Amino acid sequence: MKPTLRLSLAAELLYIDMQSKMSCGDGKEPNRVNAMEPDLWSLYRQMLRSRRFEEAVKDLWEKGVISGEMHLGIGEEAVAAGVVGHLREGDAMALDHRGTPPLVARGLDLVPLLREFLGREDGLCSGMGGHMHLFSPERLGASSGIVGAVGPLAAGFALAAQHLRPENLAVAFFGDGAMNQGMLMEALNLAVVWKLPVLFVCKDNAWAITTRSPSVTGGSLVERAQSFGMPAAEVDGSDVEAVWKAAGRGAARARGGDGPAFLLARCSRIEGHFLGDPLLRAVRKPLRQMKEMTGPLVRSVLAKKGLPLRKRAAGLSAAISLIGQTAKEQRGERRDPLEIARGRLSKEPGRLDELHAEVDREIARAVETALS
Structure with a gap:
């Protein structure tokens, strides 16, 4: 079977x-x-x-x-x-x-x-x-x-x-x-x-x-x-x-x-694949992440051993391009479903506030009870 x-x-x-x-x-x-x-x-x-x-x-x-x-x-x-x-x-x-x-x-x-x-x-x-x-x-x-x-x-x-x-x-x-x-x-x-x-x-x-x-x-x-x-x-x-x-x-x-x-x-x-996912740093702070990664990549290109210099340089260029592309794509794709729904309900702000307060109280009680 x-x-x-x-x-x-x-x-x-x-x-x-x-x-x-x-x-x-x-x-x-x-x-x-x-x-x-x-x-x-x-x-x-x-x-x-x-x-x-x-x-x-x-x-x-x-x-x-x-x-x-x-x-x-x-x-x-x-x-x-x-x-x-x-x-x-x-x-x-x-x-x-x-x-x-x-x-x-x-x-x-x-x-x-x-x-x-x-x-x-x-x-x-x-x-x-x-x-x-x-x-x-x-x-x-x-x-x-x-x-x-x-x-x-x-x-x-x-x-x-x-x-x-x-x-x-x-x-x-x-x-x-x-x-x-x-x-x-x-x-x-x-x-x-x-x-x-x-x-x-x-x-x-x-x-x-x-x-x-x-x-x-x-x-x-x-x-x-x-x-x-x-x-x-x-x-x-x-x-x-x-x-x-x-x-x-x-x-x-x-x-x-x-x-x-x-x-x-x-x-x-x-929130990334898991909490603490390092990929999020490339998405949310692409310039800082690019600077952090460029140093090790450049050192690998200049190393005495490895692939021919031309291929290593091409790899460096591709890696940097991928970081920038990933950050750009994610910024364009990130749509928060709660913000979209909340926008459609915004004509009743008082009701929205009451709902948020009710849910916040429910979750707070659940956390307090679970930890007790």
């Missing part, structure tokens, strides 16, 4: 077990918005909750309270809120290493989530999962730090839903770099062959860790998904209303038994 198929079957069995135990731990329905038209206030609230929670996580990480790597989804909030806004009870989520925003939008209790990041036994996964390997039976959400693993996981969830709850679906969240992983391609193929109710959501921030995706990716990702025989759409991932509408079409197709759909949402990776 192939590894991908084993993982799909394992996810199906996991889904069956979770269905038998599933309840909303806080006694509430998962967060949802109106099924006919996007409720921008509700969507913005979920985006803001996610942003404030991850900002609190960043603060704790910088203080050394949270240890290890930390991958934040800051800049991806519109994708999470717009897609999760269509999920119902019984729908499943397969999440990547930036799975916090969808879980927050889904209504997960923030206290055990934060305690999991702290490595505590009373965390969501007893402190064993960290931020990349999360699991919530109440919200039918599971994440993996293995790039591309969400594909077969979502296919397994969807296979179980197809047999047990025909109107439910699974969502897979992943980045553009994952589209070059074989297991995700296998999952796309099987989802079409078996007409699985899956919505594949690609968060395209144009980076695969520290490599610009266009330099390692051939062709269009939308056309690649279409080549399997599923409808694929591209949307501005910083526009939560646009994401909501596009995700709604894909979700309706999956629930209707017509098979999977693919959504590519272009968004910004505001």
Whole structure:
């Protein structure tokens, strides 16, 4: 049996077990918005909750309270809120290493989530999962730090839903770099062959860790998904209303038994690949970074050993050009989804202030409780 198929079957069995135990731990329905038209206030609230929670996580990480790597989804909030806004009870989520925003939008209790990041036994996964390997039976959400693993996981969830709850679906969240992983391609193929109710959501921030995706990716990702025989759409991932509408079409197709759909949402990776990512220095302070890097590069060019001087000089020129190009591209691409949504809601400043104060109080209470 192939590894991908084993993982799909394992996810199906996991889904069956979770269905038998599933309840909303806080006694509430998962967060949802109106099924006919996007409720921008509700969507913005979920985006803001996610942003404030991850900002609190960043603060704790910088203080050394949270240890290890930390991958934040800051800049991806519109994708999470717009897609999760269509999920119902019984729908499943397969999440990547930036799975916090969808879980927050889904209504997960923030206290055990934060305690999991702290490595505590009373965390969501007893402190064993960290931020990349999360699991919530109440919200039918599971994440993996293995790039591309969400594909077969979502296919397994969807296979179980197809047999047990025909109107439910699974969502897979992943980045553009994952589209070059074989297991995700296998999952796309099987989802079409078996007409699985899956919505594949690609968060395209144009980076695969520290490599610009266009330099390692051939062709269009939308056309690649279409080549399997599923409808694929591209949307501005910083526009939560646009994401909501596009995700709604894909979700309706999956629930209707017509098979999977693919959504590519272009968004910004505001905090780098991980907290402390040195690449951010080249993006945010390109002139200083260029000065710091030029010295070692020039010394390598003038070294006695190595390639011919002409080739080393050409390499130096290419490296400096790449630093400048990267900084220029990132400055042009950096779009904050919260700023865009907030601009559309600015006609009611008093209501905005109240919402911000409410969310700030919620996050502050969650942090205080988690640390107690």
